[in-house]
Amino acid sequence: MRPFKYVRASDAAAAARAVAANPRAKFLGGGTNILDLMKEDVERPNELVDVTRLKLSEIKAASGGVSIGALAKNSDTANHPLIRRNYPLLTQAIVAGASGQLRNMATNGGNLLQRTRCQYFYDTAMPCNKREPGTGCGALEGLNRIHAIFGWSDKCVATYPGDMANALYALDAVVRVRGASGRERAIPVGEFHRLPGDTPQQDSNLAHGELITAIDLPKSNFAKNSYYLKVRDRASYAFALVSVAAALELERGRVKQARVVLGSVAHKPWRSLEAEAALVGGPASEESFRRAAEAALAGAKPLAHNGYKVELGKRAVVRALMRASRLA
Amino acid sequence: MARYIGKEMSRVDGVAKVTGRAKYAAEFRAPNLAYGFIVLGTMAKGRIREIDTREAERAPGVVRVFTHLNAPKLGPKASTEYAPPRNTREQDKSFRALQSDRIYFNMQPVALVVAETYEQARYAARLVRVSYDTERHTTDTEAVRGSARAPSQGSPPKPRGNPEAAMKAAPVRVEAEYRIPVEHHNSMEPHAAVAAWEGDKLTIFDKTQDVYGVRAHLATSFGVPEENVQVVSPYVGGAFGASLRPNYYPALTAMAARELKRPIKVVYTRTQMFTGHGYRPYTIQKIALGAEASGKLTAMIHQAVHNTSAFEEFNDNTTGFTRQVYACPNLLAPTMIVATDLPTPTWMRAPGAVSGMFALECAMDELAYALKIDPLELRLINYAETDPESGRPWSSKALRECYRLGAEKFGWKDRKFEPRSMRDGRLLVGWGTATGVWGAFQRPAIARITLRPDGTAHVTSATSDIGPGTYTVMTMIAAEYLGLEIERVKFELGDTKFPRAPAQGGSQTTSSVGSAVHGAALAVGAKLLTLANQDASSPLKGATASDVEMLDGRLRLKSDPSKSVSVAGVMRLNNLSEVTETFESRPSPERQKYATMAHGAQFVEVKVDPDIGHVRVTRAIEVTACGKIINPKASHSQEIGGVVWGIGMALQEATEIDHRYGRIMNPNLQHYHVPVNADVHEVETLFVEEDDKVVNPLGVKGMGELGMVGIPAAIANAVFHATGKRVRELPITPDKLL
Ligand SMILES: Cc1cc2nc3c(=O)[nH]c(=O)nc-3n(C[C@H](O)[C@H](O)[C@H](O)COP(=O)(O)OP(=O)(O)OC[C@H]3O[C@@H](n4cnc5c(N)ncnc54)[C@H](O)[C@@H]3O)c2cc1C
Numbered sequence A: 001m002r003p004f005k006y007v008r009a010s011d012a013a014a015a016a017r018a019v020a021a022n023p024r025a026k027f028l029g030g031g032t033n034i035l036d037l038m039k040e041d042v043e044r045p046n047e048l049v050d051v052t053r054l055k056l057s058e059i060k061a062a063s064g065g066v067s068i069g070a071l072a073k074n075s076d077t078a079n080h081p082l083i084r085r086n087y088p089l090l091t092q093a094i095v096a097g098a099s100g101q102l103r104n105m106a107t108n109g110g111n112l113l114q115r116t117r118c119q120y121f122y123d124t125a126m127p128c129n130k131r132e133p134g135t136g137c138g139a140l141e142g143l144n145r146i147h148a149i150f151g152w153s154d155k156c157v158a159t160y161p162g163d164m165a166n167a168l169y170a171l172d173a174v175v176r177v178r179g180a181s182g183r184e185r186a187i188p189v190g191e192f193h194r195l196p197g198d199t200p201q202q203d204s205n206l207a208h209g210e211l212i213t214a215i216d217l218p219k220s221n222f223a224k225n226s227y228y229l230k231v232r233d234r235a236s237y238a239f240a241l242v243s244v245a246a247a248l249e250l251e252r253g254r255v256k257q258a259r260v261v262l263g264s265v266a267h268k269p270w271r272s273l274e275a276e277a278a279l280v281g282g283p284a285s286e287e288s289f290r291r292a293a294e295a296a297l298a299g300a301k302p303l304a305h306n307g308y309k310v311e312l313g314k315r316a317v318v319r320a321l322m323r324a325s326r327l328a
Numbered sequence B: 001m002a003r004y005i006g007k008e009m010s011r012v013d014g015v016a017k018v019t020g021r022a023k024y025a026a027e028f029r030a031p032n033l034a035y036g037f038i039v040l041g042t043m044a045k046g047r048i049r050e051i052d053t054r055e056a057e058r059a060p061g062v063v064r065v066f067t068h069l070n071a072p073k074l075g076p077k078a079s080t081e082y083a084p085p086r087n088t089r090e091q092d093k094s095f096r097a098l099q100s101d102r103i104y105f106n107m108q109p110v111a112l113v114v115a116e117t118y119e120q121a122r123y124a125a126r127l128v129r130v131s132y133d134t135e136r137h138t139t140d141t142e143a144v145r146g147s148a149r150a151p152s153q154g155s156p157p158k159p160r161g162n163p164e165a166a167m168k169a170a171p172v173r174v175e176a177e178y179r180i181p182v183e184h185h186n187s188m189e190p191h192a193a194v195a196a197w198e199g200d201k202l203t204i205f206d207k208t209q210d211v212y213g214v215r216a217h218l219a220t221s222f223g224v225p226e227e228n229v230q231v232v233s234p235y236v237g238g239a240f241g242a243s244l245r246p247n248y249y250p251a252l253t254a255m256a257a258r259e260l261k262r263p264i265k266v267v268y269t270r271t272q273m274f275t276g277h278g279y280r281p282y283t284i285q286k287i288a289l290g291a292e293a294s295g296k297l298t299a300m301i302h303q304a305v306h307n308t309s310a311f312e313e314f315n316d317n318t319t320g321f322t323r324q325v326y327a328c329p330n331l332l333a334p335t336m337i338v339a340t341d342l343p344t345p346t347w348m349r350a351p352g353a354v355s356g357m358f359a360l361e362c363a364m365d366e367l368a369y370a371l372k373i374d375p376l377e378l379r380l381i382n383y384a385e386t387d388p389e390s391g392r393p394w395s396s397k398a399l400r401e402c403y404r405l406g407a408e409k410f411g412w413k414d415r416k417f418e419p420r421s422m423r424d425g426r427l428l429v430g431w432g433t434a435t436g437v438w439g440a441f442q443r444p445a446i447a448r449i450t451l452r453p454d455g456t457a458h459v460t461s462a463t464s465d466i467g468p469g470t471y472t473v474m475t476m477i478a479a480e481y482l483g484l485e486i487e488r489v490k491f492e493l494g495d496t497k498f499p500r501a502p503a504q505g506g507s508q509t510t511s512s513v514g515s516a517v518h519g520a521a522l523a524v525g526a527k528l529l530t531l532a533n534q535d536a537s538s539p540l541k542g543a544t545a546s547d548v549e550m551l552d553g554r555l556r557l558k559s560d561p562s563k564s565v566s567v568a569g570v571m572r573l574n575n576l577s578e579v580t581e582t583f584e585s586r587p588s589p590e591r592q593k594y595a596t597m598a599h600g601a602q603f604v605e606v607k608v609d610p611d612i613g614h615v616r617v618t619r620a621i622e623v624t625a626c627g628k629i630i631n632p633k634a635s636h637s638q639e640i641g642g643v644v645w646g647i648g649m650a651l652q653e654a655t656e657i658d659h660r661y662g663r664i665m666n667p668n669l670q671h672y673h674v675p676v677n678a679d680v681h682e683v684e685t686l687f688v689e690e691d692d693k694v695v696n697p698l699g700v701k702g703m704g705e706l707g708m709v710g711i712p713a714a715i716a717n718a719v720f721h722a723t724g725k726r727v728r729e730l731p732i733t734p735d736k737l738l
């Protein structure tokens, strides 16, 4: 890889300052994504600020919910009793991702910011607006079986490939960040990632130098009826073709509250308010779930090779809701 | 009673492998070693206009940057076992790096950056700037299939009977087209070489299935006598055909080492492996079967077209085995090739066979449904009692027993014929079957055995062990026929200082090299007998070599073991510190009178989630008949590996090419999927042993490739049975089942 400077941050403020001061600096979490990308010459930071020694890995009960440190490992998060008990959807989503070894290294902050798996993004010989703005989008008219069906632009059709964020979105999580000036912000997960528009090089709404410090989960009524479904090309160790985070609050067989978030269909976790509206007040039944699924996929705009995601998405929504409501 | 042959034996090299003592090519070191990193081109066809290496040369640690402008020209290539010339005047045309400004395929090497460390070389490699004059390319086999032609080597196979007329007249016909994408071997170990020259003598550590092939290739490339080149390859972390031919990197590495007068190491990255060797070609197969209402085949027309490169022919012989599987009087089965601007394809585990049998065995299933005959029954109706191609008898063929045993173990009789008729809750259950075939090949091979008075033996032959357990099986054979405890026998391979063996390919190593080891052991016994009988008082007086055997340090009469001499004693009496015999085994002429093949039957259960298109291979039973099984443990492991690969080929594997750029877009293991543990469920492999005295003295046939041949078809057939959907284009991913 290209030579870079390695810095170990002593505290959060110093870490944020160090990155903010250098436009080509980046944070280093578990390194499972950024180091791969540096080896492939896709990411070219000249400075890595290692944040893994910061005291930000606690998982604790907080104001009725749970606060998860940004540097807690994916494995520790998924297996924490508070998460297993109160947010099983999150556990399912995390363990659906990557492999045991990777989850042992990966941090929650790094997971949120993992980059797309678009093949053109990975190949520096190919055009890619996300990697090199202005070069064009290789996937738009190229191989796009794994690409977006929602919210894409002709500048970029990539998806956000992660699993964890889909569950966090369904659970109304909030990302806590801290800037170089010490200013803290709380960003709802749904506003954390963004659509590509004309600037696909930017995956999230984080400012340069802003450090993720924690992810807060509010008290949740979804623990009893939630399910994370991941459809992929093999049984494990593959990114989703389509995934669905489904969460229901049921009251006497009727849906009181619902969340339907699709993964790997857009540049960000894709929540369907239409599907949720179709569910609320109705019965927890396959028929009602089908209507919700139709609503969820109604606005899809598939590309040449990913038309299947529309039908697959519908079926996945139905299946996830069936599982969540324990009808299947 | 055999002491070792036929008994389970753990790998003799197992401990070395799991403790890291086993050294693979990239792990060898040499004093003053420098590292080369390959720079790949970024377009598919044309010429290099300009190549600017100045920035790279200035980077820290860089020793030199080689391009076509400063790399010396290599001599003509030798023809080797796996790179035969098509006629006497023609040279092997396989690709060699940095020999001109011509670009033949995308991701072709255009430079080699040599530096003091690997990271320095890799970094500087990014600084090489190349501009090109591009020409129109074609990498899409579909687009050019119309210009497919017969391979120029060999005469095109003649039709049998009158296939077209018979097809027209057939009361029942099926016709379909099947597709297999480009696939890559993806062995765990990346290809690598460490080359060092001393004057005109070259030592190279390489990952290869054929040390003698690499030696011939390098000797002619550098204009030195073959004896000056030593190729060493003691361990290979999987190759599957990707190291049968000398790839471009050994000559590139040796070239750099010679120019720089220091040892050089070059290791492919995973990405470089996708154009650094061949691949299973993109194959389109049109197949038509005609039958009587009884199920009897009356006509088979199986036409395959696959791609090759623009500079070289490769023939996968896709339809080769179609001629020998079923009894059918009328047959046409040509394989055609078409040029594309991609690297040359090569042999990949079960080459031709697994592709051809995928189409044929799916078509047989389609025919079974057209006829409403049980698919297994249809195969029995058309069982070939003799070789349909030559009319010769089989040296042995226990396929019927494979079908029977497999069906019984699997519970085939409980299968409901109609598709979508079997369920497990929400899941659709499908049962599929297919036949597997492979040859029983043998080639000349030489082994040497040195037996010492202390009762230890050293056995050598320059074969390789790419994973099947060659170290172990050769040690077993030598121990058996020398009558020694297995711990006292050391077998070595993978070095041109050892006697010549054929490339490890085609599932012929145990038959070829095993026969040589067997022969060498008998020759040692014969030698000892001659020596013993120089003594007038020898109890073995009058015995001939075939009358005696060795056991635990004694040479004894088979008919009367009480008559024996001490092996050490004979050596002592003759003042010998060892007895060494070299033996060359050759296929016996007897084989010509027979057809020799290995067979198998596969039974597969899939469970398909009809909503999300996910296929799980929940059960696979594979029964193979491949002669004598010398080491059941390693043999089961081979066949299980074959099943797993078959699952990958059926459900996951595909090399994706963006034809606009003619570039492979998934040259890595995140995008190119192979099975993981979670994809593999119950796999049971069984052998029906055949007592075959014809194939070779050990009675062994090929089995390494056989294990995967029928699996993709069996899975595709099971998926049809489960879903009613016939997927004729691999891999069967969820999107194809919605
Ligand atoms: C083979 C493989 C398979 C995988 N499969 C899956 C899968 O199926 N599903 C899935 O969801 N994921 C999958 N992943 C991705 C994996 O989840 C991510 O690589 C991992 O979560 C990233 O975490 P990290 O700590 O290693 O991040 P890093 O690689 O260290 O960092 C990633 C990015 O986040 C930034 N960053 C890190 N920490 C912070 C912070 N505290 N504040 C601000 N920025 C920060 C870094 O600067 C960098 O840009 C897979 C990865 C691999 C290698």
Ligand code: SF4
Pocket: A116, A118, A119, A120, A121, A127, A128, A129, A130, A131, A136, A137, A138, A139, A140, A155, A156, A157, A158, A200
């Ligand atoms: S989809 Fe986005 S990431 Fe992929 S090539 Fe286009 S711009 Fe690049």
